[in-house]
Amino acid sequence: MADLEAAKINHDNHLLLDQPCLRLPYELLRKNFRSVHYPFEWDSTSVKNVVKDTANGLISGKTSPEDAVKSLDQMLVKMRGLKRKLTAAAEEEDRLYRQMDSRVAHLRELADLNTVDDVRYEAWSRQRLDRLLVDYMLRHGYDSSATALADERGMRDLVDVDTFVAMSKIRKSLEGGSVQEALNWCNENKKELRKMQSNLEFMLRCQQYIEMMRTGSQTKMLEAINHAKKHITPFNDIYPVEVSNMAGLLAYRPDTVLEPYASLYSASRWQKLAETFAEAHLKLLNLPMTPLLHIALSSGLSALKTPACHSTQLQVQPEQPQPANGTTTSSTPTPTATAAPHHHHGTASLTTRVCPICSTELNALARSVRYAHHGKSRLLEHDLVLLPNGRIYGKARLDEYAAKSGLPAGQVRDLVTGEVFGGDEGRKVFVT
Known part of the structure; x- marks a missing residue:
């Protein structure tokens, strides 16, 4: 059931x-x-x-x-x-x-479709995965790759290539130091941006003012003052701090180290403008800020996540240097047949390859998702046994695998690592 x-x-x-x-x-x-x-x-x-x-x-x-x-x-x-x-x-x-x-x-x-076992579901889910990949690539500026994948899969009508390519074009123009295309877009969507209370146009006008001030030319500075009177000072009631900073910029040159004016002259503002535009564009179209691929992965990772996956021991510990004669120092524990070292998730490369949450590729994404809430245990084997290396299997499966491997009576083999242990080394596990 x-x-x-x-x-x-x-x-x-x-x-x-x-x-x-x-x-x-x-x-x-x-x-x-x-x-x-x-x-x-x-x-x-x-x-x-x-x-x-x-x-x-x-x-x-x-x-x-x-x-x-x-x-x-x-x-x-x-x-x-x-x-x-x-x-x-x-x-x-x-x-x-x-x-x-x-x-x-x-x-x-x-x-x-009613169940995931239906053969048609695999084809449908594969197509959805392709859609999510195209969405991810478009959001990160890989327009050519996204378009090629959409055309190859014949799903151009299922993805939003044209919309994101237009957004990417304006974003790249901002990263390249031009605000004109973004201002044209703001003018086309002025009413909607006003309803959203977006500050994008104000930030673009401020950047125009900053670039005029950067030249140091008297003519450009006069243009900057007129520009500020027309496009910046009307926002004094909404953005009083920002308007005050723009006014103070008249007294400082681009080589100043005094804040906040040094940050205003910084080239990193262009990247911030590009990100602000992308957020406003997505919000205007009621699209999520997070790529759909991340949302889908997060839901799946939440179902697999356990408290052990994000312990403080996720980093693989480097091996201790060995003396030239090959003997071990007193600070380096030596595992024996009766006392094996405790094995944590993430501390061994084998575990990180098996567990998606502990993997280096998905660990950062899974860190912020919630733990899954399971009302009851599902697919749980009977007579669970904890092996000395920290892995847990059902006793029947261990015995069956030991018989297939031709092990002597009383010994079991780990199904993943291949390690061999005595049957009395395992401990019974009880799930409440």
């Missing part, structure tokens, strides 16, 4: 991880609608006014036929521009609807 319960698929838990897969096309549809809604309203109203004024002018005789033709030509130019915007928006909307159909179909496949 326990095996059947463990193999049963919890669809709700699966969908928690796949929420961004469905949410992002919806958010992009909203953004696409907003991008053409206001231009359409503005241009259509303008055209109506031009037609009305031209007609009234012709009727009253105040407008000549030549002026009326010019007005109509201007109206046609404006309508053609609006048509191009609407055509591009319609193509983008079709692409997003195609993405939504593909993603709904992908998740519908999961709804038809």
Whole structure:
């Protein structure tokens, strides 16, 4: 019964991880609608006014036929521009609807599965793993690799390559010392950023001011003062400390060591701006800050994590140097047949290879996750035996393996390390 319960698929838990897969096309549809809604309203109203004024002018005789033709030509130019915007928006909307159909179909496949033993589940989970890998690579700037993997697996509609590539382009421009593309993005999403109370645009304007001050030119310093009056001082009520620091920057040159002005001139601010932009971009699209691959790994690691996995002895202890004659010193304990050294998780390379939590690759990620709560023990062997090396097995399995290995009666062999122990060296383990 326990095996059947463990193999049963919890669809709700699966969908928690796949929420961004469905949410992002919806958010992009909203953004696409907003991008053409206001231009359409503005241009259509303008055209109506031009037609009305031209007609009234012709009727009253105040407008000549030549002026009326010019007005109509201007109206046609404006309508053609609006048509191009609407055509591009319609193509983008079709692409997003195609993405939504593909993603709904992908998740519908999961709804038809009941257990992880179903052969179809392996193919589905493999595809989801590929999606998580593409998401991870896109978030870390590996755009070419992510695109190649998505195209190779034929799942371009299941991942958000275009969105993250656009984000990566702006992020790299910030890391390269340019704020213009980020400011353009802020202007396109000004209302949403204001609702989020994001300070991204303010930080970008401050960086522009800092770069003007860095030149030391009198002309640039005057431009910086005018720039501050227009873009920085209006935020004095919201960011009083930052505005005060910007004002104080007038008295300090880039080579100053006095804080906070030395930090303001520091080149590391560009990296901070890039990270702030990435956070604002993800928050705007309701995407998690953490890569989905880390979220999936964390849930699996939590199910395996035990208090022993993050003991203070996770670092492998270096071997003590041996004298030239090969004898051991008194400070180096020598294991004997009757007293083997206690074996902790993480202190031996074998353990770290076997335990995912103790492995060097996943240890840091698993450190912050919670321990799993198990209401009852599952898949627990009977007559557990603790071997001198700290590993635990069921007695029946040890006896069976000893017989297959051809060991003499009364001896057992560790299934993983291959060490041989006497049967009386093991201790019974009781689980309460």
